Amino acid sequence: MGKTTSHLRIIFLINLYLLYSHSILTIGFDDQLRTTPETDLRVGESSGRFKIGVFADLHFGENAWTDWGPRQDVRSLRVMSTVLEHESPDFVVYLGDVITANNIPIANASLYWDQAISPTRRRGIPWASVFGNHDDAPFEWPLEWFSAPGIPQILCPVANLSHSGQEECGFKGMYRVELMKKEIDNNIQSHSRNGPKDLWPSISNYVLQISSSNNPQKAVAYMYFLDSGGGSYPEVISSAQAEWFRHKSQEINPDSSVPEIVFWHIPSKAYKKVAPKFGIHRPCVGSINKESVAPQEAEMGIMKILVKRSSIKVERQLNKNFNTISKVDVLHMAVFVGHNHGLDWCCPYWKLWLCFARHTGYGGYGNWARGARIVEITEDPFSIKSWIRMEDGDVHSEVVLS
Template structure:
């Protein structure tokens, strides 16, 4: 589905529990240290963590970063973690996807998205988004419906998740004014009264992260929550109104980004939370322990909580995003 109109949000029914008689596929990732700014792909090594580490045995949403190596290979490996377990998934590109500065040839964003959605049509909920927002792709919205819905609320989602391309690589690192207008149009149509909770995902942090985050390499103190703060926030090149648009919507509970591998904190901003994911893959810079940000959403009443699950199975940095 290339083009999204106001009614084109994809519907997702959360899946729960484990399939009996199926063993969890276990992927091993071995770090390879790049030299001289070079990324060294190893087709014999897997660049992502396995389902046990990401909490895929339960209905949680993992958010990770740094799944690099040749892009098509990384997509195939990630797909082997999620899709054989019949888990729906959605993705968006990072700053280095299709980047020409690595030792392997880059793959354009549009080709990456086409490869993912084409090979996993039944379970991939990713989308290239409306063509008028290209060359940025992955601008789309997912409507998550309750498993307990009745005929009366058959078309009313329990949660809305917005995905936006924040640029990078050969594209300017921004969420553009055109994307802001697209978000406002979609959110006004799907959630005019603001009664449905909303979560936002893009890759490169906005300048608001610089404003609210702790000083680089300092202790993370309340109200922020996290475990690593090893570098300065590397924000988008400019702010074109997206944060103002989000701050005006009480229905928006949190924004999730990646990009900085040495950060994993969440900090409050206005009435919402700004969160980093955790460096998940064995590509990219940094040798910090690998993990993933987990988001758990419940309804009746609505609540959203998040934490970091590490590769060794440990859990830390719990934060309540909405209750």
């Protein structure tokens, strides 16, 4: 079989596989299109806890024209399923690089996005997502396609009543706006949001409230989601985004009395400052420290705002004579990022924690074992702790973040 014929066959099979998978995954969801944002995230009434599973760097669709690529996606599904079965989280965060768009040779990259969220959706677990540097990167032509046989033509899926046959064809890819719209419109469990229309970049900048088990109006914690760029944007959190965070946090949590958790994909330059050297030593906690931090291109102000804001919960305690009240400041802010596949540590930085997730997907570089970061909030007495759940079921690197 010639090289061009082989490529044609592979791409045709990829298209058929994705269309079939998409039809299976969306059964039961098309008649429940979300019309209003879901906001009811509450601490469990019986458990008193709210548990978050963090899936980072899944890289679905990578090297889709090879045998290797689709196999990695299957293995990634297995990792997520294992974590979900062991932990049964109340919520899942997709922490960027959900897909490797620059490797996806079809126009509708959301089909791979649907594959990535399928283990969570199938279990009825709500989730939210932010974008990474690979999620809307333009398609990169593989070097081997420039060999003697030339770049292969694409065999488009056969048209039917549900699609024209052309929308899944081509090497155009999809941008953040389209990916987010597809996720929100087609999934009632998705809590992802576009962000303010007057904010640039506006996609995936939003905040969600975790409410008390006995009072839906009372906030136990806030989760902030920020787009750290990459792909079609520079790899930064812009000054406009930083100002949006400052105004929004001041509006809903003016005295910083409610703990705040922040999620974005590419680490800030502050991560490079606290990165442990030659292993991981206290007060940092983690298991792998196998590469240098690859930070954002520039610091535009978000870290200064976080340091000044760092959520402090005031607890009053009586001394032994029961006549003096003292104030105890308890640290309640953490930032979680992905991007670096060979790092999974948490380190303190001023009055907050900077944490990496764990490389979850089999797409992307690195041969380190896969897993996911778990974050658990306990309402009374309040605490935030985190650990890593591995693909083989093991647990390690537990750290109390409050």
